[in-house]
Amino acid sequence: MGVDYYKVLGVDKSAKEDDLKKAYRKLAMKWHPDKNPNNKKQAEAKFKEISEAYDVLSDPDKKAIYDQYGEEGLKGQVPPPGAAATGGEGFPAGATFFQTGDGGPTSFRFNTRNPDDIFAEFFGFGSGGGGGGNGMRGTTRTSFGGANMFGGDDIFSQFGEARGMGHQQAPRKAPPIEQPLACSLEELYKGTTKKMKISREIMDASGKTLPVEEILSIDIKPGWKKGTKITFAEKGNEIPNVIPADLVFIIDEKRHPTFVRDGNDLVVTRNISLAEALSGYTVHVTTLDGRTLTIPINNVIHPSYEEVVQREGMPIPKDPSRRGNLRIKFNIKFPTRLTAEQKSGIKKLLGP
Secondary structure, rough: OOOOOOOHHOOOOOEEEEEHHHHHHHHHHHOOOOHHHHHHHHHHHHHHHHHHHHHHOOOOHHHHHHHHHHHHHHOOOOOOOOOOOOOOOOOOOOOEEEEEOOOOOOEEEOOOHHHHHHHHHHHOOOOOOOOOOOOOOOOOOOOEEOOOOOOOOOOHHHHHOOOOOEOOOOOEEEEOOEEEEEEEEHHHHOOOEEEEEEEEEEEEOOOOEEEEEEEEEEOOOOOOOOOOOEEEEEEEEEEEOOOOOOOOEEEEEEEOOOOOOEEOEEEEEEEEHHHHHHHHHEEEEEEEOOOOOEEEEOOOOOOOOOOEEEEOOOOOOOOOEEEOOOOEEEEEEOOOOHHHHHHHHHHHHHHO
């Protein structure tokens, strides 16, 4: 039966040129002898077989002979269709003719290309000289930037398997599209789900772009902070030869009438009189989840005084059961002037 070139490349008989190229690139990179120093003999045989399969299936004339007569037909055991008994008219390009001396039937075989030459065409590297015949080139290998592949510098470390191959560059990734997502402190305290409607263009099978609308669901977790990013991969417009951009929503905090967030803490500021600062004050705070806290303060409140209520701040994202603190600060309103009687009274009360 001979070699099944389709099976060698892992493609079916309806494979297009791009399918063949993709299959060859993947297998050639995997089985190149320089990539397999510990298994070079097997790799060379496999690499040669892969190259031969691609050489035949990528050439319409060779493929036609192979599809009808198989490997035997390519290698001289069966004449191709249209071949004359006395010459080469009707033979596909790349065939070499042989005729027996007694005027017998003409036979033929294909001159298979050198595996290194095919590899060089794909990956853009120059071929070294020397070596002859079909198959591998003895000790001469494809080189990159003049460095022999058997040395320390080889294409697999310098070029990288994940990058574009051959003269066709891999599709580039479009830069991310960033969109602020404003959230109230209540939403960040309790968590919520936001629905975002986006419009973008996608390509159909023919390459035509079509406008579409889509609803994205964004789950806001309790305790998330300003700057937190939520990424929807490849939700940008679809453009030929470009990987769509990621759509990135960035949490922003709306200004709150009562609280200021400081990390995981919540800070509230109360304006009080000097008399309240000296005689005591009771703070009433409505929390972000609707509870009312009553905090009596019996200490003398000075300008830098801060009352701390444990675990009444924001949830901690990594462990929402834990919370930051509520910190109460004060702006003390001092009188702009005092009468002589008031001054005398203060001295009596506060004096040494």
